[in-house]
Amino acid sequence: xxxxxxxxxxxxxxxxxxxxxxxxxxRREWTIFKRYPSWIIALFIWPLIFPMMYILTARALSGIxxxxxxxxxxxxxxxxxxxxxxxxTTVWMWQNIVLWDVGFALRNEQMRGTLESNWLSPTWxxxxxxxxxxxxxxxxxxxILITALEFGLFFGVRFNGSPWLAxxxxxxxxxxxxxxxFAFASIVITAKEAHTFVFLVRGLVMxxxxxTFPVSLLPGWMQTIATWMPQTYMIHxxxxxxFANASFADLWPDLRALLLFGVFWLTLGYLxxxxxxxxxxxxxxxxxx
Amino acid sequence: xxxxxxxxxxxxxxFPARPGTGDKPADRxxxxxxxxxxxxxPFGKKEPKAxxxxxxxxxxxxxxGEIFGLLGPNGAGKSTTxxxxxxxxxPTSGTAHVNGYDVxxxxxxxxxxxxxxxxxxxxxxxxxxxxxxLEYFAALYHIPQAMAKQRVEELIERMELKxxxxxxxxxxxxxxxxxxxxxxxxxxxxxxxxxxxxxLGLDPQAARNLRELIAQLKQEGHTILLTTHYMEEADQLSDxxxxxxxxxxxxxxxxxxxxxxxxxxxxxxxxVTGWQEYIGEKLRALSxxxxxxxxxxxxxxxxxxxxxxxxxxxxxxKLVENIGQNGxxxxxxxxxxxxxxxxxxxxxxxxxxx
Numbered sequence: 220x221x222x223x224x225x226x227x228x229x230x231x232x233x234x235x236x237x238x239x240x241x242x243x244x245x246r247r248e249w250t251i252f253k254r255y256p257s258w259i260i261a262l263f264i265w266p267l268i269f270p271m272m273y274i275l276t277a278r279a280l281s282g283i284x285x286x287x288x289x290x291x292x293x294x295x296x297x298x299x300x301x302x303x304x305x306x307x308t309t310v311w312m313w314q315n316i317v318l319w320d321v322g323f324a325l326r327n328e329q330m331r332g333t334l335e336s337n338w339l340s341p342t343w344x345x346x347x348x349x350x351x352x353x354x355x356x357x358x359x360x361x362x363i364l365i366t367a368l369e370f371g372l373f374f375g376v377r378f379n380g381s382p383w384l385a386x387x388x389x390x391x392x393x394x395x396x397x398x399x400x401f402a403f404a405s406i407v408i409t410a411k412e413a414h415t416f417v418f419l420v421r422g423l424v425m426x427x428x429x430x431t432f433p434v435s436l437l438p439g440w441m442q443t444i445a446t447w448m449p450q451t452y453m454i455h456x457x458x459x460x461x462f463a464n465a466s467f468a469d470l471w472p473d474l475r476a477l478l479l480f481g482v483f484w485l486t487l488g489y490l491x492x493x494x495x496x497x498x499x500x501x502x503x504x505x506x507x508x
Numbered sequence: 509x510x511x512x513x514x515x516x517x518x519x520x521x522x523f524p525a526r527p528g529t530g531d532k533p534a535d536r537x538x539x540x541x542x543x544x545x546x547x548x549x550p551f552g553k554k555e556p557k558a559x560x561x562x563x564x565x566x567x568x569x570x571x572x573g574e575i576f577g578l579l580g581p582n583g584a585g586k587s588t589t590x591x592x593x594x595x596x597x598x599p600t601s602g603t604a605h606v607n608g609y610d611v612x613x614x615x616x617x618x619x620x621x622x623x624x625x626x627x628x629x630x631x632x633x634x635x636x637x638x639x640x641x642l643e644y645f646a647a648l649y650h651i652p653q654a655m656a657k658q659r660v661e662e663l664i665e666r667m668e669l670k671x672x673x674x675x676x677x678x679x680x681x682x683x684x685x686x687x688x689x690x691x692x693x694x695x696x697x698x699x700x701x702x703x704x705x706x707x708l709g710l711d712p713q714a715a716r717n718l719r720e721l722i723a724q725l726k727q728e729g730h731t732i733l734l735t736t737h738y739m740e741e742a743d744q745l746s747d748x749x750x751x752x753x754x755x756x757x758x759x760x761x762x763x764x765x766x767x768x769x770x771x772x773x774x775x776x777x778x779x780v781t782g783w784q785e786y787i788g789e790k791l792r793a794l795s796x797x798x799x800x801x802x803x804x805x806x807x808x809x810x811x812x813x814x815x816x817x818x819x820x821x822x823x824x825x826k827l828v829e830n831i832g833q834n835g836x837x838x839x840x841x842x843x844x845x846x847x848x849x850x851x852x853x854x855x856x857x858x859x860x861x862x
Contacts, residue, residue: 236650243647332630
């Protein structure tokens, strides 16, 4: 049905218009991100601080002469304990930042008061979450590169695997990590508060996925739980690609699991978003602080 | 297609009553005969939720090119009605069409037909410049790039933001932010504008400028639904006014038509110092007095007392006699033409800002 009232709207719906709207959301997020100077701390200081806690603990436990490290190498098969820890903590920080950043994206808009004005436009609403992911991916890529540079520079960590395969593991991990973030974003809008859920998820990742130790050290039931968490495969795959010179065939079991988790979490994230959207129209949750 | 820009029939919106917020449950889905003990088992049969009716059977037919004022106190149901019309909320029952499109089934078409001002200055990004905000929202409203650029410049000029369009919105005054929010609503040149409390928080000059702009937009052919609790604003701008209270439209007419409803009444406006509520009770008991409302004026102990009477000659001596007691003093007294506020008091028995 065509509208008959004048003046006629200037809007021209279509796929290209939706793409332009998506790009506008990405640009908006990037512009706002740059205008908070705290991003310098987030990108340069954080990559060092968090792994340092585990690295210093490992140094203390290995003894004054570092003889204990031989035990670590025997258990993990990794000769570079710093690189081993850095991969685990970086994956943990990636998931943690996505939960806070993407997970709270809509909630932050809601508290600012801008969520309703976005919701009032004819743009496909899932774009608001997808658009938020764009700058997040850029900053996370920078975060991971800076981590690699800083640990190479200050701790002499050298990567002896294929950087392209390491990049492939990262790319294949994106749907699972961000799908979980999308699911969170919808829950946060509905529940208004989800800090305890974030603490729970990152605690589970910390304990079950072996961020500083091999999963094989865990009791059997904990290992079973670990197999249901995508971060386990991300950490395992990244370590193998970056430090164990693994081939594509070696990495395939991890990549396959990550792809399956990606399909699951993206689908769940989208379905939860649709559910939240419908529920918000019934309850008015979008406009509530 | 209907001749109306906006039409709503028996629009109802119910929300679960939130404990501790003063929401009064208007009804229940099913009233339990006996109060039941709360079960600790979370998956059992849930007790029916108490519901709060925010909008209760609203009918609206707004003509194309008309400014329609929806007037009512806070919590009367104005914003909920607007939120249903702009697709943010789904009606519990009833139907509504905007530009001929169903607000539930054709929500995206409705959004394309509307420019909406909700939440005023908070509806834009303070960490973006005025220009960046407009360019961003132009993309969200699917305006082609070249056209968007031209339209943004046009609106920056019109809203007198040119000198500061490249500054962050956080550095703007409230009035400037409100102008950016209005420019955002106008970006796609939508046929229908929903303006929710557009002058709230603005200084008198900024409010006057905004009222002039709204009048111009009508001249350009826009249909405007305006909600406000400023009587003078509704009176000055609106072709027709719907007065809404406790979720119901209790009167709908032109401003003059509404005022004619109490033509036979005289409005007596008193200014009193040392006002005490028991005097109000005594005056209300007089047979010639109806709808007495007393409001404190500013910080000093000065009160404005409005009342309606069908026979001011008979009631004036009684007023003077009752007020001049125990330190209460009559400072000023006028018999005035009825305003929309008097109509509202006549219809609801309370002042608009109560």
